[in-house]
Amino acid sequence: MAISPLPHSPKSSLLRRRRSALLAGALSLALVGGLASEALMAQSGAAQAAAVTVPQATAQQMPSFADVVAAVQPAVVSIRVKADMGPQTSSFQGGDDEGGDNGGMQLPPWFKQFGIPFGKGGANRGGADGGRSPHNVVMGQGSGFFISADGYIVTNNHVVDKATEVTVLTNDGKTYTAKVIGTDEKTDVALIKVDGGKDKDFPFVKFAEGDSRVGDWVIAVGNPFGLGNTVTAGIVSARGRDIGAGPYDDFIQIDAPINKGNSGGPTFNLKGDVVGMNTAIYSPTGGSVGIGFDIPAATVQQIVADLKEHGSVTRGWLGVQIQPITDEIAESLGLKSDKGALVADSQDGSPAIAAGVKTGDAILSVDGKTVDSPRDLARKIAAYSPGTNVTLSVWRDGKAQDIQVKLGKLPDQQQQASADDNSGGDSVGKLGLSVAPASDVSGSPSDKGVAVVSVDPNGPAADKGIQVGDVILSVGGKAVAKPSDVSAGVDTAKAEGKKAVLMQLKSGTQLRFVAVPVAKA
Template identity: 55%
Template sequence: MSVPQTRTTARTSRRALASVAAAALIAGGALGSGYLPAATPALAQALPQSPIAAPEHPPGSFANIVDKVKPGVVSVKVKLDDSASSDDEDGPSGQQGQNLQNVPPQLREFFKRFGQNGPNGGPPGMQPQHQGPRGAVGSGFIISADGYVVTNNHVVDHAKTVQVTLDDGRTLDAKVIGKDSKTDIALLKIKDSGSYPYVQFGKAAPRVGDWVVAIGNPFGLGGTVTAGIVSARGRDIGAGPYDDFLQIDAPINKGNSGGPTFNVNGEVVGVNTAIASPSGGSVGLAFAIPAETVQAVVDQLKTDGKVARGYLGVQVQPVTQDIAEGLGMAKPKGALIDHAEDGTPAAKAGLKSGDVIESVNGNPINDAKELSRKIAGLKPGAKVEIAYLRGGK
C-alpha cells in the first residue's frame, strides 16, 4: 500500500522522532485539514439557536428535529453524459465497477452502492412509459445560505446536467464545483442566487449507540425520514483507500446516496453512501462518511475544485502478533514499513524498511489504514513529527 509522504529529519531517542514535510499528490478532489467557516444564520426558523439537549432515554418523537433540518435537505437529479457506461445506471459512477476483492468476504456478495436508479432516476415499477436520457437520482444537503450542496461523487459523476429539488418543491439547476472519488464526496452550487435554508456539521463525532436521523430521496420519494442508531465506527468496507465509515441501522435505500445523517441536535454527523444488502433494499447495514472527513474534503473542493493530499512515499503493512513479538512490542499496533521509495520525503527523513510508525504528531497509529488517513489529511508542505520504533528503540 502506498501512503502519503513526508520529509523528515530523524532524531534518535527512546522513540525516534522525524520532522516531516508532506509532499503534494493531486487526487482530483480535496482532502485537506481545513474546515468550512461557520455559516451565517439563514435557517433561523429551521435550525435551533441553541442545541437541542440529547435525551437520556429514547426520544418519544423526532418530529421537532425533522421540522428544523428538513428544509436544508434536497433531492438530486442527474442526466448522464455519453461517457457514462451502462453500469452507471444502477451502480456508482466514479467508483462503480470497482474491484471488490478488497471488500470483506461477508460483505462482498451484498455490497451495494446506492443512488442511481436507471432512466430518469425513477424507481422500478414507476418508470414513465417513454423514457428519456439515462439519469441518476440521489440526495444532498445545503451547507450555506448561498446554496452550496454536498452529495456523493457517485451520484453526479458523468453528469451532463444536475438539478436539485428543495423541500418547498422548487427544482433548481446546479453545477458541480468539485468531486473526490477516493472519499466519494462532491460539492454542488445552486445556480440561482438567493438565501437558502441550510444545515450545519456536528462539532463532535457520534458515539456507538447514539440516535441518528436520516433524510433523503429513496426510490425518488423525496423528503423521507428514517431513524436508528450508530451501530459501529471505523468500518473499512473496501470502498476506497481512506475508508472510515460510520455504520448505522437507520433504513436507507437507493436514492439516499449523498443525504445527511443527523444527530439529536440536528447536526450532520455523516453522509450516507453505501449499503450491504442481499436484495438491494435496507437490511440495517448502512454506511456513512463521517462529518469530519466531509468537512475537510468540502473545504478544498470549494477553494480549489480538487483534492491535494500529503504523502510519505512508503509501502506499509499491518503489525501482526508474530511481528510484534519479534520486535519486542507489548502488543501489535502501528504500521510496519516494507519499503521507502527513493527520493520521497520518507526516504529523505531517514525512514527505513522495518521501522514501525507508532504516532503522527503525537496521535497514536493503530494500523496501516489509519496512517494513510492521517497523512492524507495533511496539507502538502506541512511539517509533522513521526514517532517510530527501530531495533527495539
C-alpha cells in the same frame, strides 16, 4: 235487601299473591338488569378512554423526532443527474449491475452505493469517429443537503460522477440547475452549487461538533427510490468501519433504513446537526437490511473545505508501502503491541526516503498521535497538506526514535500508503522450503537475496502463504545472499531468546514481512 260483595275465596287470593310476587320479581330483575347494563356501559366507556389516553409520564418517555425533522427537512434536496457514460456501464450502483466504475469506489458485490438510475437514453451518436460511437446516457438521482445560505450543497461523488446536467429539487418543489464545484473519488464526497438569485437565502444545516457515540439516536433524510424527502430513524451501531471502498474508510454504521436514492443524504443527531452522509449499504438483496454506512461529518467537512477553495483535494504523501504488524512481527521486533504500521518498502524519490525512513521501520505515531493500523496511518498522513513537516515515531533496532518528514503531494492515481494485509505467515519446526541464490534462479523477481525454489505442501511455510518464486531479502534485519545466511539468521534469533525471526520477502513487485517462529526451527 242489601247486596254485599262476594267474599274472596282462598284460591283466588293465593293466585293474586303469586301474580304479585312474580310481578315484583320481574320488576326487580328489570331494575337489576338496568343497573347492571348501566354499570357495564360505564365500564366500557372507561375502557375506551383508557385505550386512547396515554399517561403524560409515559408520553414524555417516548421520543418524537417531529420537531427536528421540521427544522432540518427544508435543507435536504433531491438531485437528478444526466450523465454520459460513453460506451461503459453506468457508475450508478443502484440498479441490477453490481460492477461498474462506482466513482472510484470499488465495493464488494454485497455493498451497495445507491444513487438510483431511473432511465436510460438512446444511443446518441457523435464524436471524432464521424458519428459511429454510441454514448450511454443515464439519468440518475440521489440526495444532498445545503450547507450554506448561498447555495452550496454536499452529495456523493458517485451521484454526480460523469454528470453533464445536475438538477436540484428542493423540499418546497422548486427546481434549480446546479454546477459541480469539485469531487473527491477517494472519499466519495462532492460539492455542487445552485444560484437562487440576489434575494434568495436557502435553508441550510451545520455539521456536528465532535463524534457521535455508539447508541446515539440518528435521523436519516433522503430521496429513496425517487419518492422525495423521506425520514427514517435508528441508532449509531458502530464506528470506524472499513468496508473496502477506499484507502481512507472510516464509516459510521447506522441501522436507520436507507435505500437506493438516499446517497448523499444527511444523517442528523437530535440537535439537528449532520453527523454523517449516507453513502453505502450492506445488502445481499439490494434493499435495506438495517446496515448502512455514513461518511463522518468531520471527514465531509474537511473535504468540502478543500473542494470549495481549490476544486479538488490535495493530500500529504509519505511514499511508503506498509503492512499490518501481527503479533508474531511485534514479538520479533520487540514491540509490546501490534499497533502501528510496518514499512515494507519506500518509493524512490519519496519524502520517506529523503527523511531516512527505512524498510523494516515500524511507524508508531504521527505528531504524537498513535497509529493503530496501516489504514489509520494512511488517513493521518492524508489529512495533512503537502509541504507540512510532521514527526514520525518509528521503532528501529529495538528502540523508538523520531524522524522529521516534509510531506510531498500525493501523485495522481497513487496512494501514499498501501494497506496490504497479505503479511504472509509463520512456520513451526522446519521451515518447509528450499532456497537458492536469487541470481541463480531463472525468472526471479530480484537478483538479490535467496529465492524459494520448493515448498513442502504439508509444511508450515505453505500453510502461511510462502510460495515458490518468493525471494527472501533479509532475515533478522540482515541481508541474505545464500541459503546459509537464512539459517544463520534463524540461529541468531534463537540464541537471543526470540520466539520469531523477521524475514523480508518479495513476491512479484510487492514487498512484505513475515515473522517465522524459531523455537523449533
